[in-house]
Amino acid sequence: MLKLSGVSKLHRTGDIETTALDTIDLEIESGEYLAVTGPSGCGKSTLLGILGLLDVPSAGQYLFDGTDVSGWSESRLAQMRRGRIGFIFQSFNLLDDLTVAENVALALEYGDVPARQRKPRAEEAMSKLGIAHRAGHRPSQLSGGQQQRVAIARALVSRPRVLLADEPTGNLDSAHGNEVMRILREINREGTTLVMVTHSPSHAAQASRTLRLLDGRILVDAIAA
């Protein structure tokens, strides 16, 4: 479903060039649960950004759902993203000027979901994640775990086929972290392709496949038994 061939990503700051990804070949099947691990700075977030069409590779080819998206303009990429990819971040990235419900519904604003259906869809996602009673609150009034559940609800509400999570438990204590992992597992079981960056070996172990990066290269690519 997602296929990278010889993808590299360079960052340039002044005269200094950093190779964040170095000729990566990777194919992710539909319904897979892939955990990406590796030391800090090895290029995990960069990989996720490219997979999620937020960033474009400096070299190589990327087939998203069979479509070659290399060299696409920003607005074409945005159109491709709409409703197809969900994102979860370590730092939640919720907007404090909007309520919980509005944060969730934001994900539907740019898709093809008719305005009438947006509210019920958002409510459905919120109750699924057990935050419906907080719908009118502002994100800053919630605990970290609750905030991450709002972020997950927002990622899911458009029913994407791919969910990309960058250290979703990084800011949470172990109890909340485990809860989030349980929710993600469930989502994957329902058929959503899941790519998750994590530092926790135990969380990585729950995935069906584990990718280990080092200095922008794939060190280990293991399918769980």
Added chain:
Amino acid sequence: MHFKDLRIGLRQLAADPGYTAVVVFGLALAAATTLLLLAYLDTVLLSDRDVPGAQRVLRLESKTNTPGADKGWIDGGAMAFHDHWKESGARVEASSRYFTREMSLRVGQRMAFERISFVDAGLVDVFGLKPLAGDLRATLEKPDALALSARTAERLFGRTPALGKTITLAGRSFTVGAIVRDRGAGSALKTAVLVSILSPAMPEPFRLKEWASLRGTIFVRLQRSATFSGFNEQVNRYFEQTPFYREAFPSYGKIGEYRGTPLPDLPLAGAETDSTRRLVAGLSLSCLVISLLAAINFLNLSVVRTIGRQREIGIRKALGASPAHIALQFIGEAMLVALLACGTGFLLAWLAAPMVGDWVGLPIADSLWSPARCGLALAFGLALGALAGAYPAWVALRVDCAQSLAGRGHTETLAGQWLRRGLSLLQFGTAIAMIGFTVTVLWQTRHAQGAHPGYETAPLLIIDAPADMRDERLLALREAISHLPGVDAAGLAWDVPGRFNRNTTADLQGQKGETVLQAFSYVGPDFFQSYGVRPIAGRVFDAKDDPQDYDDRIVINASSSRQLGFATPAAAAGQFVRMGRHSVEIIGVIPDIRQRSLRDAASGVVYSVASARMVSVMSIRTRDPAATRLAIQQMWPRYFPDDVLRIEPVRTHLARLYDSDLRLGKLIGAGGIIALALAGFGLYALSAYTVRRRTAEIVLRKLHGARRRDIARLLARELGAALFAGAVLGLPVAAWLGEQYLAEFVDRAPIGFWALAISLLVTTLMALLAATRHTARAMAISPAHALRA
């Protein structure tokens, strides 16, 4: 663009009322001043736009070149030209003499005081006038008919039709023969009441044939084949061969000059348009500065906010918003603010129009609302919004969402930083320049208001009489008034000193035999007593003496005594000097009394009672002005039953002398204060953002043991740099503007460098106040709270 996209922007506007107020109110003021400026220009410039072929319609203007006379063009000239176009060779299609005067008229038992315009029937062709009712041409050909404007007709007759009604003017009956449209307040033609110039009501018929007379003028319509330069040449050539020109003052050479000014050029380029030009410049300047400041505020603050909203942009992009979406969202937000501001601006303009109309001396409220102008103002507001939204949109577009969502790159770019710094600097500079200039203008205005005219004004009342000294009734009235209880003296004069600025001069021979040109003023015998002016040497005229005694006697002022070469006033008193062909005795010297405005230097003035027959202004010195006024009102109808009494304190007349300066001062003062407030609020909000942007830094520094002093120093350095750069930018501009304004005044307020010092001080205080408040707030934030965000 989804309306929901505006939600965050709107909520932020509501959450930050200070910012919103600064931006919306600033833009609203800009829109309001623009509207008012347009309305003013419309009234001034376009009142005669309905005249067909206006480019071929000229007004005759003249200039007197005798030494000592006012050197500017005046909107008057010899009406004698009217009868000589053929001989002059000028290709004139139609022509009309034009002489206006405010006069009393009577409708039944009601009296009214109206501006009467005496004209020829040719006016109909010159201006292409079409009457609303009646036959205008026939009316203007009759000696006993007149035409009224629609508004005058309503004033005099109410709802009943005026056509065919009778009006008494100058003791004669006139029939209303036509009704004409009211012309705009800026029109060169006053049409309240139109009367044939050949009618017996024309007050000074001798002017029609007199080449020396400059009161009254002529409007002409040139033939299609004629050129301006050709017309001007022919007019001057003809004037120079008139007996008046050749015989009058041969020693002066070219004593006068004529030109025709096209109708469309009259408002700004015609004669006597200095104060209009100053007003237009003042209004435009105010409008420009206010718009500039408002736009800077808008841009500056929206850029700062956009930078703070990078995470929102990142999220929106991640959720599939295209660049066009984002750009539209920000431009939409800006347009919304601009629209809100425009609406407020319309309201402000509507509220301020009467007051501003008063300041500029024109009823601009009448022409405030025209669809075209409203559309223009709206388009202007929207364009400004789009412009101010474009930069934030551009900033938003360049947000790299992968980076932004990873928590990186939430700072402004280097270029953005410099742009914003540049804008702040511009704001500081404008504030400093504006304050400096405003202080100068207001100071000078106060100075002008308080300037002593050289006599006590409180006890003086002035009557503009409808007759002159040749009329027994005026002499009788003067006599009666002088015996009223509380009245110390009642004198007659040619004019209120300084009012009409008449260019009458006399040649005197100085002590070294040179010719000295002096302003010449006719006065009645009791003039000096009524003004309470006492001689500093010799004596002045006295009503108790026989006026015949004064035939060859004059009184001069101190300047004149100096200019004639006398060492002291005492040396001049009792001396004989040559005036023209006669020898006259200087019986006394009085101190200078102000003859003109503060723009003019004190000049030598000669006062004479001889041939003062045309004196018609009465000055009354009284201990109880209110009671005297009442008493005069009661006795007036016994002397002048057909005329409206016009009595006013001399102060009112003097105020009119400085009127245009005062109005300009008020206008610039108001503009300056608005600009100051805008700049002040902008700086305040900006300092708030500066501090907020650095809150994390401040808290961290505090965490590491920074004292208040260190943090104050941190902010002082940033602010001090901006202030210094602003001063470098703004002070020269303030100095230059102030100098431009003061240049025309001879009598200046002792301002010196004070205006600059004050502007620097005020700006510093303003910036300090804003920074102190926000720093104190930042210092009070608990580190735990700040580090969480």
